[in-house]
Amino acid sequence: MTTHKVLVLGAGYAGTAAAIQLAARTKGRDDVEVTLVNAHETFTERLRLHLTATGQQVAELSIPELLDGTGARFVRGWVTALDPGTRTVRVDDRVLHYDTLVYALGGVADTVIVPGVEEHAHTLNSPEDAEVLAGRLARLEQGTVVVTGNGLTGVESAAEIAEQHPRLRVVLLGRREPGAAMNRKARAHLQAALGRLGVEVRTGAEVTKVLPDAVELAGGETIPADVVLWTSGTRAAPLAAAAGLAVDDRGRVITDATLRSVSHPNVHAVGDAAAISQGYGVLHGTCQSGMPTGVHAAVSILRALAGKEPKPFRFGYYHTPVSLGRHDAVVQFTHPDDSPRRICLTGGPAARYKEAVTASPWPTYLRMKKMPASGAFWPRGGRFTRGVR
CATH class of the missing domain: 3.50.50.60 (FAD/NAD(P)-binding domain)
Known part of the structure; x- marks a missing residue:
């Protein structure tokens, strides 16, 4: 029996969602192998980095512990090269092979557009x-x-x-x-x-x-x-462009409607690493949209392995929560195209809402981990309309 190797690069919000969904839906199967690669063993809560930057303590969340019992393998290391021709990825001094790749290396602040x-x-x-x-x-x-x-x-x-x-x-x-x-x-x-x-x-x-x-x-x-x-502007890692994948002017992998690379269909791109078009424009990078892209990529890969056609990804925004210190915030509820609704929260209620949103990805992953292989996650019909920022 041939084992199909799925390699997920990057354990951010989108990559972790993809790996957990794949592992949950293939647990106990010998024909699919899921490997998650990340530079660190600790999950980076990007939504809390401004707390770390001001000397406040945040919880340490272990990626290997999250994957424990799922059957997915964790590899710690820096991704230094990608070769779609041979379907290999270099991680430090190792070479990993894949049949299907989930590219989720995220984005970083664009520090090259302005001198100094x-x-x-x-x-x-x-x-x-x-x-x-x-x-x-x-x-x-x-x-x-x-x-x-x-x-x-x-x-x-x-x-x-x-x-x-x-x-x-x-x-x-x-x-x-x-x-x-x-x-x-x-x-x-x-x-x-x-x-x-x-x-x-x-x-x-x-x-x-x-x-x-x-x-x-x-x-x-x-x-x-x-x-x-x-904090002005972001860009994607240069690995995708260097490997010959089709990218946009910010280095993001250009995808089709199902989140496959338009130039390399065995590569799925998710989160901040992907240029994903919707009817209202290209998605901007948030946890709110990133996690659903990871889930959708996982489901699409499994549909393809089952001989079914992957469904188009459709996403609508729900809210924009912004913390304003520890005891104040504003939450702007939005239309699916991210334009503002009339409804918003402010002050203490908004701060509590924002904290709940910030804390929600990890419990969400734990729920994904325990779901049955045939279970559904997020609204049915392929439309992701709610999530977390």
Whole structure:
């Protein structure tokens, strides 16, 4: 009997969902082998990296323990090369073979688009990066922290730094106003919370250079900075492009409707590593959309192995939860295309909602692990309309 080898690269929100679903649905079978590869044994809760960056403790979640009893194998190591021609992946000094690949290596802050970012700015790409930033902030008696990018990561980080380090001046830079995509009530609450925390918001600001002790804006103005946190834009790992897979201008694997690579059908791409088109545009990277892509890829692979045609992936957004320190938040409920609804939560109820959302991926994986092989997860019919951010 031939064993079909499924290799999942990356144990983020999407990759872990794919591996757990595959393992749960093939448990006890000898014809499918599932292997999950990740650089670390500890699961990175990206939704909590701004907490780590301000010196707060977060739980350590073990990937091998999660996989225990599922039949899936865990390989720790850095993926350094991918060869679709030979269907092999190099992990440190080892070579792993696959029949089907799930590419889930995620995205990182784009530090090459502006001079000086790579050399002088901090990022939240990993727990290690967050810990380095936490150490730097703890050593500052006074000074200015500039957070570039006022999207969700920038807003949450600026609020957390201001709350945990009130002695520091925090400046949030961005082209649009924070919460621009929210309705009027949610946007007003978010901006008022930033003001209450003392965060200085600068809109219409385009950073053109990061210096050792300042950021330079378009027009020549400089803002002195003891610390710069870069949250403006993301890019995917270069491995897919180097391997010859079709990618977009941010290095994400371009997929068909079923999440297969348009250039290499035995490769499925999920999460932040994939450019997934929907009727309203390309998905933006969140846990809310990432986990369903992993689930869908797993189901699609098993359908193909059973001789069935994979179904198209369809996804609708549900909410945008944003923490504003430890006791405040705003939750904007959305239409499936991510446009804002009239409904939102603010203040303490929103903070409790956000905490529940942030904590939910791991219990969700545990439920996936225990599901029967024929069980369903998420709404039926191939449409993923709810999830977590």
